[in-house]
Amino acid sequence: MGSEPIKAVRVLVPSGMLGAGWDHATIERGIALGADVISIDAGSTDSGPYYLGSATAKTTAKAVARDLRSLLRAASGAGIPVVVGSCGTSGTDSGVDWVAGIAAEVMAQEGLDLKVARIYSEQNAAALKEHLDAGRIHPLPPLGPLRAETLESCAHIVGAMGHEPIVAALRAGAQVVLAGRATDTAVAAAYPLMHGMPAGPTWHAAKIVECGGQCTDNPRAGGVLATIDAGGFTIEPLDPAVSCTPISVAAHLLYENANPFEMREPGGTLDVRDARYTAVDGRTVRVEGSRFHVADQYTIKLEGARITGYETMSFTAIRDPLILAEIDTWADLMRTMIRQRVGQTLGLADDEYAFDLRLYGHNAVLDDLEPEAGPPREVGAMLLVNAPDQPTATAIAKVANPLMLHLPTPSMDYLPSLAFPFSPAEVERGAAYEFTLNHVVDCADPMSLFRIEMGENADV
């Protein structure tokens, strides 16, 4: 790269998620269009607290390896960097090492020699307690003030980094940056910001591309290319048969975002109130007028998950019209009977465990928000039990089993036999988790909560 100022930076985003797969031809097309960097998110909180709590990935190693092979080959051939954010779904340190291990294997197989940076984002409770005591941790709605015990109860805590650690890794010569938890946007924003592109268009473009093809008229068709310059950005899909329209691009800022006009990043707030979206041609959109307001205080958002217990699931199915005609009554009786039988046989009080009986085909999804009434044709009755340990959860499900097989409605004078799809009827789900943190920590230095290590090999 020469010393002349760069006029535009082209960011290639192949997909919304590393491991989701894409057609390699779309990457080649993006390279041919002049991509300067490939950026991709590998994580999310969208699938719940399990992945952070257990420090495991939602994606499978084979799919991650396949996608990394496609990326590393293309990037190496073009001499451009690859930035991966929120490695291992939740961005724990082991998630970064997991992706680094897969990347090392792929590079060995492909004969590639790329300089890899790993950025760790995991936080320890003791260090965060010092921030808490110093008044540097603040809640985001709807959560209240943080208590030290909450920090201690977490299985894992990560901080969502901004672009600065990624920029630092790139400046240190990394050709592949494997970041722990990062804001979805920081992954795509880092390279353009490093090359002096303006913050408003850069963060806006980064938000628009974070889900790959979601901002196009065919979200299934793969990636996009964003070109950021001094005045704004343009965006086009990598599949020639697919289009971006002013509406499809503008609408993406709504996605998974509570406020459609603003988005907070560690260093400030993206403001798209005055953004203008115009069609450049049938499939490319130009966006201008995006602004970024630098915050008085730099903050890093924390995510934490803790174990709530252990779950066992059991599932039976009902087709008998007599039961279906009184399905709510039957379910209420089931709940009462389960509590009674668990008390009698296991000696557990109601507050020593929890269960949820869900009637799939009746109201399982929306529960008491369900607006429809009327008799269903068949209903799957799922019993989900949560107890302090796995054997207790399974014992409760086993006590419930005769009821799940034979419980009649109050008006029936015989025992029906319901349809179990499998036996044993109990499925152990292991630990269950909940998110505990929705707080930010004030940081004087954007790097202070993160650690960069160079070298492709995981320490394990």
Next chain:
Amino acid sequence: MSEITLADLAHEVRSKNAGPFWVTLELFLRDADGYRIAADESFLNERVIAELYRVEESTVQVFRIPSLNVVKISFPRPVSQGSIRDRDMHAGQHHVPLARLPVKRPNG
């Protein structure tokens, strides 16, 4: 005559998590006429959403975006994500009560 619902005026009604602690719902109306109906504060407002989703009215945020013919609604997730009471991990099916909200005919 069957009732007209918001879904009939929209080409998409969707819901999704906005982070682990918020649900967001979006009505993409077909045209400006549909938008005018859905964006009418006397018809669709924080109180209506609070009743429909049994959440605190003060926590409901309604955004009206005429340039996109979109009405967007956000509120804190009433059920903790991944908890034993959570039946919709991604909040992907929570649009339905909103979608089937009956709409008064413009001149009816």
